[in-house]
Amino acid sequence: MRQLLRAVIARRGLAIAAVAQALQYGSGLLLLPLVVRMLSAQEVGLWYIFIAAQGLSAVADFGFQPTIARYVSLVWSGGSSFDDPTEGNVGSHAPNLPLLANLIVTARRLYAGLATGLFLLLAAAGAFYVLPLARAGGLATTPVLMAWTIFSTATALGVYFLWIPALLLGSGRIAQNYSFLVLARGGSAALGIGALLAGGGLIGLSAAFLLAQIIARIGGAMFLKGLPLKSRTRDAERSRALLREIAPNASRLGLVGIGAFLVTRLSVFVVSSFYGLKAAGSFSISLQMLMAVTTVAQLPAQISLARIVEARMARDRTRLRQLALRGVVGFFVIAVSGSIAVIVLAPYLLVFLKSSVPPLPSATMILLAVTMVLEGNHSVHAFIITTANKVPFVIPSLVSGVVVAILATTSCWLGLGVIGVIAAQGLTQAAYNNWKWPLMVWKDLAPPRDEPLLNDSPRIKL
Structure with a gap:
């Protein structure tokens, strides 16, 4: 009976995880039919600028969430030192509650500062x-200003609440973490559909x-029960010390996030600045579908983690x-x-939806598709x-992000469209x-040779 119960719980967790992943990648697509039908071409372009600005959330996080999750996991296992994971009876499943309380306070203060900074940046951009x-x-x-202010507030709140999945993941509450993501992403899509049907426009969506x-x-408040959320430490120096330990490891992922934003999101701002909201809408819709x-297509590789x-x-x-x-072949087949399918069917789909915005011309769509497939391929290898x-x-x-930003802006300035x-x-x-990251993977995985596998290199310290 216990085994059956565990199997049911495991399947329930997998189902929640699948829904969360689907909403992560598909919540925007759920809104797409109503967005292109209920909003004007200019409003569609403006909404996708909002969505592109939301990408700053990942930049604002600066890699802190996965890093904090690893620290929480260590403390949850009884660790008392981040420098020496063997210290503090690690593996005893007896959480180090005083250190955990301090870490929670540090995480909340950190994200409060990041959220405030992001809100001020977005408000100024408005x-x-x-x-x-x-x-x-x-x-x-x-x-438009009302919608932008509401959306900026929501984006900043989303950044502040990033400490919640970090704690859920670090404390082993995987199903609860996915449930939290379902509420955030699924709720946004469901409420957005209702807002559009009610004629709420950009303000309703925001x-x-x-x-x-x-x-x-x-x-999240229910999912976090049992953690010392109400504890408050007076050891300000310890909080600063924790932050100094977390920041170096997080910064690596943070810099990657900045590069990713410059490569994939900045183009929406560039197109809208030079060619207007309607062109930005066509570009963004095409980009969203192909992305x-x-x-x-990357899920087969990620599932094999x-x-x-x-x-x-x-x-x-x-x-x-x-x-x-298997992961690479699966990627190429799906991608x-x-x-x-997107290139062939998108024009007919948008006509059927009575869209106010058309997709990109076929030749441009093909170039964008090739670019996105190659981008996804090296992401799988990375x-x-x-x-x-x-x-x-x-x-x-x-570096690639900076170069893309410069070249994209220059191309528009030269009138290349x-x-x-x-x-x-x-x-x-x-x-x-x-080519660099696929080559690195396959050189490493070539038939046996004298060189060691990548995992023989020095590991990143927690």
């Missing part, structure tokens, strides 16, 4: 960037996003090669077939590299990242 675009597109600026964050926080395909790590620990090069090949506890692409990611923006990203990534 005055100096969004409003002129709205005015140029013939939109009333007062409703309010739905804000309400979803609040609902997720209420759910959804390539993101889903535990088996890849297990094979690395066992130094089973043959098994590693099989798992990597290529899905991209072809993921495989990280299973060896290595992050060698910090500087290349950041949206196709120039896409070419800027594609050529920059083809120059290094597209």
